[in-house]
Amino acid sequence: MDGKAAVLTGGTDATNVALAATVPRAVEAAGRLAADHGIRCSVVDVRSLVPLDTHTILAPHVPLPAADALEDHALPSVARIMQTGAQRWRTK
Numbered sequence: 001m002d003g004k005a006a007v008l009t010g011g012t013d014a015t016n017v018a019l020a021a022t023v024p025r026a027v028e029a030a031g032r033l034a035a036d037h038g039i040r041c042s043v044v045d046v047r048s049l050v051p052l053d054t055h056t057i058l059a060p061h062v063p064l065p066a067a068d069a070l071e072d073h074a075l076p077s078v079a080r081i082m083q084t085g086a087q088r089w090r091t092k
Contacts, residue, residue: 005053007062011040015062019046 008023009030018026023045030041042062046052056062 003048003051003053005044005046005056007042007044007056007059009041009043010061011042012063013039013041015042015044017044017046017057019049 008027011030011034014033016026016030023043026043026045030043033039033041044057044062046057
């Protein structure tokens with residue numbers, strides 16, 4: 001593998017970034033979203049995490065409407081980890 005991500009399905013509403021065994025599930029989910037809800041979802045197969053092809057993943061034609069929300073709310077930030085750790089220490 002050359003580390004180059006591939007956009008498997010095009011969409012304008014959302015993007016599902018997948019790796020390895022999750023890729024077929026992501027493609028299936030995109031099909032269901034389109035059929036059941038009219039949501040057009042891109043699926044990007046990242047193919048490898050190192051190197052991670054951010055050029056393809058963050059390309060203008062790949063919709064990431066909630067990227068900021070994902071980073072702020074779904075992924076643990078250093079600030080949140082520190083805050084949680086501090087709260088745990090205070091309760092002991």
